[in-house]
Amino acid sequence: MSESLFSVETTFFADVILPVPIPRMFTYRVPRNFVDEIKIGARVIVQFGKNRVVTAVVGRIHQTPPEKYQAKYILELLDNEPLITQQQLWLFDWIADYYMCCVGEVMNVAVPSGLKVTSQSRIQINPDFDHAELLDEQEIGFLDILKNHASLTYDDAIKFVGETNINAMIKSLIGKHAIIMYEEVKEKYKPKIAKKVRLKRVYEGTEEVANLIDSLAKSAKQQMVVLEYLRQIPMHQLSERNQLGVDKALFTKGETSDSALNTLIERGVLEQFEVIVSRFSDDLPPEPVKIELTEAQQQASDEILTHFGEKDVVLLHGITGSGKTEIYIDLIQKVLEGGSQVLFLLPEIALTTQIVVRMKRVFGDKMGVYHSKFSDNERVEVWRGVLEGRYQFVVGVRSAVFLPMDNLGLVIIDEEHEGSYKQYDPAPRYHARDVGIMLGLKQGAKILLGSATPSLESYYQASTGKYGLVSLNQRYGNAQLPDIHLIDLKAERKSKTMKNDFSGTLCQHIEHNLENGEQTIIFQNRRGYSPYLNCQECNWIGECEQCAVSLTYHLDSKELRCHYCGHKEEIPRACPACGSGKIKTVGFGTEKLEDDLRIMYPTARVQRMDLDTTRTKNAYQTILGEFEQGNTDILVGTQMISKGLDFDRVSLVGIFDADRMIHFPDFRAAERAFQMLTQVSGRAGRREKKGLVLIQTNNTNQSLLHKVVSNDYMGYYNEEIKEREGYFYPPFTRVISITVKHEEQDKAEKAAHWLADKLLEKLGKARVLGPEKGMVERVRNKFLFDILLKLEKDKLNIKAAKIFLQEQIDAVMTQREFRGVFVVVDVDAV
DNA sequence: AGCACGCCGACT
DNA sequence: GTCGGCGTGCTC
Numbered sequence: 001m002s003e004s005l006f007s008v009e010t011t012f013f014a015d016v017i018l019p020v021p022i023p024r025m026f027t028y029r030v031p032r033n034f035v036d037e038i039k040i041g042a043r044v045i046v047q048f049g050k051n052r053v054v055t056a057v058v059g060r061i062h063q064t065p066p067e068k069y070q071a072k073y074i075l076e077l078l079d080n081e082p083l084i085t086q087q088q089l090w091l092f093d094w095i096a097d098y099y100m101c102c103v104g105e106v107m108n109v110a111v112p113s114g115l116k117v118t119s120q121s122r123i124q125i126n127p128d129f130d131h132a133e134l135l136d137e138q139e140i141g142f143l144d145i146l147k148n149h150a151s152l153t154y155d156d157a158i159k160f161v162g163e164t165n166i167n168a169m170i171k172s173l174i175g176k177h178a179i180i181m182y183e184e185v186k187e188k189y190k191p192k193i194a195k196k197v198r199l200k201r202v203y204e205g206t207e208e209v210a211n212l213i214d215s216l217a218k219s220a221k222q223q224m225v226v227l228e229y230l231r232q233i234p235m236h237q238l239s240e241r242n243q244l245g246v247d248k249a250l251f252t253k254g255e256t257s258d259s260a261l262n263t264l265i266e267r268g269v270l271e272q273f274e275v276i277v278s279r280f281s282d283d284l285p286p287e288p289v290k291i292e293l294t295e296a297q298q299q300a301s302d303e304i305l306t307h308f309g310e311k312d313v314v315l316l317h318g319i320t321g322s323g324k325t326e327i328y329i330d331l332i333q334k335v336l337e338g339g340s341q342v343l344f345l346l347p348e349i350a351l352t353t354q355i356v357v358r359m360k361r362v363f364g365d366k367m368g369v370y371h372s373k374f375s376d377n378e379r380v381e382v383w384r385g386v387l388e389g390r391y392q393f394v395v396g397v398r399s400a401v402f403l404p405m406d407n408l409g410l411v412i413i414d415e416e417h418e419g420s421y422k423q424y425d426p427a428p429r430y431h432a433r434d435v436g437i438m439l440g441l442k443q444g445a446k447i448l449l450g451s452a453t454p455s456l457e458s459y460y461q462a463s464t465g466k467y468g469l470v471s472l473n474q475r476y477g478n479a480q481l482p483d484i485h486l487i488d489l490k491a492e493r494k495s496k497t498m499k500n501d502f503s504g505t506l507c508q509h510i511e512h513n514l515e516n517g518e519q520t521i522i523f524q525n526r527r528g529y530s531p532y533l534n535c536q537e538c539n540w541i542g543e544c545e546q547c548a549v550s551l552t553y554h555l556d557s558k559e560l561r562c563h564y565c566g567h568k569e570e571i572p573r574a575c576p577a578c579g580s581g582k583i584k585t586v587g588f589g590t591e592k593l594e595d596d597l598r599i600m601y602p603t604a605r606v607q608r609m610d611l612d613t614t615r616t617k618n619a620y621q622t623i624l625g626e627f628e629q630g631n632t633d634i635l636v637g638t639q640m641i642s643k644g645l646d647f648d649r650v651s652l653v654g655i656f657d658a659d660r661m662i663h664f665p666d667f668r669a670a671e672r673a674f675q676m677l678t679q680v681s682g683r684a685g686r687r688e689k690k691g692l693v694l695i696q697t698n699n700t701n702q703s704l705l706h707k708v709v710s711n712d713y714m715g716y717y718n719e720e721i722k723e724r725e726g727y728f729y730p731p732f733t734r735v736i737s738i739t740v741k742h743e744e745q746d747k748a749e750k751a752a753h754w755l756a757d758k759l760l761e762k763l764g765k766a767r768v769l770g771p772e773k774g775m776v777e778r779v780r781n782k783f784l785f786d787i788l789l790k791l792e793k794d795k796l797n798i799k800a801a802k803i804f805l806q807e808q809i810d811a812v813m814t815q816r817e818f819r820g821v822f823v824v825v826d827v828d829a830v
Numbered sequence: 831a832g833c834a835c836g837c838c839g840a841c842t
Numbered sequence: 843g844t845c846g847g848c849g850t851g852c853t854c
Contacts, residue, residue: 013854015854018853020831020832021831022852024854026854027854029854047854048832049832049852049853049854050833050834051833051834052832052853066854068854069854070854105831168845820849
């Protein structure tokens with residue numbers, strides 16, 4: 001800020017974004033020594049409240065002193081260059097506005113926590129203190145300890161004193177001015193350090209090395225280390241490459257010994273040094289791959305480019321296995337060559353699969369990967385990499401929309417229909433597809449949405465001509481679409497051919513597959529063993545204490561679990577209500593199917609993949625790896641298995657509980673069911689061989705199922721879009737879901753009614769649904785009431801409606817009688 | 831969201 | 843009489 005040179009007397013203020021859910025910025029004073037360096041988007045450290053020190057981001061710099069209060073000084077400036085670009089700040093505001101939350105909340109999820117500083121209280125002796133007579137025995141003892149340390153953390157102090165509660169003593173000491181407490185602030189991010197060794201410079205010549213080896217003749221181990229070193233760095237390149245050194249770890253295993261290496265270091269033959277390395281090892285050297293598109297792919301690609309000539313967004317509707325990835329890669333290459341950045345979004349689960357490996361091979365270290373299972377440090381490296389221009393291209397999950405890209409040429413959102421692009425908890429409840437589109441539009445980039453089963457929203461936009469539409473109806477290579485059959489469970493029950501929950505038809509095909517060494521996928525979108533336990537005598541059902549839902553029986557972990565709050569309890573041996581031992585499981589989840597399969601086919605290798613078996617970082621890959629290698633015959637899984645995996649030997653897919661998906665009480669049930677069934681079916685028979693899909697149902701007459709069977713997306717779409725239009729649901733309206741919570745049912749209900757009445761008054765009956773009891777009445781001991789707003793996009797000023805809604809929510813919360821009521825707003829709820 | 835201040839019950 | 847329960851209100 002060079003103006004300061006001309007206006008030495010001017011005081012500058014910075015409005016900063018704090019990581020708190022308060023809907024405004026806070027004004028701090030810029031100390032004179034930062035005036036020249038401070039920039040919008042830089043991080044600063046400020047004191048917030050009495051004893052809190054937090055990282056904030058500068059949102060505005062100005063010269064207007066606040067009228068009503070004295071601004072505090074910024075304590076520290078962390079960046080000389082903005083860490084958050086202008087583009088991002090704009091996006092943060094847009095998200096806060098659109099999704100009705102605070103900018104601070106957006107910042108909180110956007111910025112990796114590794115870029116926030118942590119503060120820790122430290123205790124230090126007051127050097128000016130000379131009133132020892134004021135202290136009691138314990139305090140004198142503590143002060144003695146403190147004399148021997150520059151400072152202590154709270155935890156250290158507890159250890160030294162040997163008591164768990166030292167609050168009182170600390171307070172007393174502060175009161176007597178014997179000690180000082182202060183906040184120590186430090187960056188969380190730690191670069192990864194590699195320990196390396198290299199030959200001292202004097203040995204870099206050929207002759208010198210030869211002499212060195214000779215001189216080590218008596219100590220075989222040391223000689224071996226040097227010879228190993230020379231194997232890594234050939235003699236003739238020694239002088240150029242020696243300075244780069246070799247990983248020290250290389251010598252600690254195998255033939256060479258650590259101690260011999262250390263001796264050589266001590267003797268001054270080798271020297272040890274440290275370098276900062278990337279956490280992303282480039283074990284896959286980029287090989288410039290020329291992507292060969294098939295005729296169909298080439299045509300689709302051309303069409304996409306033509307559409308981009310006049311439209312910003314294009315929807316690529318490509319059936320499963322049509323080879324969308326190649327089209328993406330080709331397009332990405334073109335955009336990168338043009339010097340622009342590319343952002344590629346994928347749902348979480350798809351990111352763990354082959355597609356990333358494939359892209360990494362093509363793009364090498366130009367490509368960054370942003371994943372939620374990455375550690376903080378790893379995320380910081382990707383963030384910095386983007387900022388510094390090392391990554392022109394990022395493949396990532398929904399939160400990758402927050403990366404500091406400001407020169408986007410293309411945003412690709414693959415599997416755009418995926419519900420997991422929507423974040424629910426915590427706020428901001430954003431949809432990464434929509435944020436991605438906004439982000440792209442703002443930067444003048446083109447946006448490509450891809451899916452085999454586009455969301456109604458996107459397809460509607462395409463059908464009205466707002467988005468360009470490109471269809472790929474052919475499977476890649478010789479692959480054929482699978483045959484899909486419905487299995488009539490009613491008929492099978494009548495003819496007594498069911499084995500547990502498996503139809504006889506499905507069993508026959510599984511057996512056939514086992515005999516032929518082909519693989520089977522069993523899909524059941526419900527985890528656990530059974531959704532509840534039921535006493536045969538008194539009809540008792542195991543329920544969660546805190547939520548109004550039954551507890552799911554988990555065989556694996558031998559416990560009952562609540563899928564809403566995570567509560568766990570032991571499995572009762574006898575009925576807790578009547579003492580009867582006749583408790584049975586009702587319904588089935590993935591665990592039961594797995595268990596049944598093991599019993600029915602003892603020699604088959606059965607694996608299960610659901611949330612419970614993929615908790616750890618690599619579990620997902622391990623299970624898939626086993627399956628890919630052919631070490632698994634039958635894979636049982638939830639929707640996790642429906643994404644982006646293609647395996648050659650899967651010739652059969654069995655689908656359970658399709659009916660439950662279709663009849664879920666929610667206006668998106670049909671859409672979700674169609675997408676899920678189609679996606680899962682797509683796992684069958686990828687190359688050469690035609691696959692078979694068997695869908696078990698109690699009602700073979702359901703029109704949606706027939707659309708799945710005949711792979712009739714258009715038929716399904718036309719039917720569903722009529723429904724949506726008739727009942728004023730998206731894409732014809734925007735939906736805002738409002739949940740009112742309170743421990744007391746009565747209070748929650750009254751507050752919900754109060755709010756709904758206000759909304760009704762203003763918006764009219766057709767636009768306000770509810771309040772209704774939550775689908776689950778009580779979660780974590782709070783009663784829930786739902787209100788749904790349906791706001792037309794064309795006839796209504798949605799912005800104004802949102803402002804009105806916020807005002808009314810504030811009004812509810814500030815009312816005495818509704819004290820403690822909590823309201824959650826979810827814009828574009830899915 | 832934190833965090834301190836503040837006003838009522840069970841303990842040395 | 844004190845510790846400490848969590849209700850309420852503020853944070854530049």
